[in-house]
Amino acid sequence: MKQFQFEYDSAESFTEKLAGFRNSCDSTGMKPKLFQVYSEVLDAGVIHEVCGVIERFFPETPYLGCSTSGNIIDCRLSRDITVVCTVFELSSTKMRFFQYDLSKEPVEQITKAIVEETGKNPWVNAHVR
DSSP: OEEEEEEESOHHHHHHHHHHHHHHHHHHTOOOOEEEEEESOOOHHHHHHHHHHHHHHOTTSOEEEEEOSOOEETTEEOOSEEEEEEEOSOTTOOOOOOOOOTTTSOHHHHHHHHHHHHHHOTTOOOOOO
16 A cells, blocks of 8 residues: 655645646556545635545545644645545455444444445455444
């Protein structure tokens, strides 16, 4: 597994960074598997811009995000938004994402659904709670 970190300054500079990263991926055969967006910024418009750039250059790659309080790159505090791309060396690596609303379903029901889904997919080696 390799991770590549990007600081988001603006849509323009992030576009340049991801364009270069895509070219690098194309030339080396790397297939990005997951983007994670960590943001201190809660402005939906800004987050939409970040996600739009990811979708433009890597339309088949899933992404997810969360709010943070302090992002670190290279042992220093980074800008307010950090994007991390995880690339798995094995092309056979698979992921599936599910979203559950704890205000609508009891924990027991969600846990049961996760266990059932895990049983349907013998390739699952681990899951996160």
